[in-house]
Amino acid sequence: MMREELHRLKTKDRYEVIAAIAEARSHGDLSENAEYDAAKERQAFIEGRIAELETKLSSAQVIDPTTLNTNGRIVFAATVALEDLETGEKVSYQIVGNDEADLKELKISITSPLARALIGREAGDVVEVNAPAGIREYEILEVLFI
Incomplete structure (x- = not known):
């Protein structure tokens, strides 16, 4: 682009x-x-x-998520399936750079509050995110590198 x-x-x-x-x-x-x-x-x-x-x-460096070996930990380029513990809503986001971020495509910036809370975590963890709308809790359902 x-x-x-x-x-x-x-x-x-x-x-x-x-x-x-x-x-x-x-x-x-x-x-x-x-x-x-x-x-x-x-x-x-x-x-x-x-x-x-x-x-x-x-x-710029192009990173192929399929070649990353992170032992299931969330890093840049990971696609993460989450469940909002308050609403039960499920959603998946890919963590990308600032220039690629596009919420309509479910791509969030590495510098976003949600991505910062997810980095280093793994499936099964619960994270608290200090979002503009207040503190939200998410369970990490799955970490993919696709």
């Missing part, structure tokens, strides 16, 4: 903003030209995002 975004920024968005700046310049006085100011702000955002993505991609 990051590579795709970087490609789009470099091959499409960058050139579109350059064209917008040229168009805004053609309107004359730059000191009171809102279109020019907006285009320059957009250009700064795009260039900053390109730099950020290039830095992340240069140091």
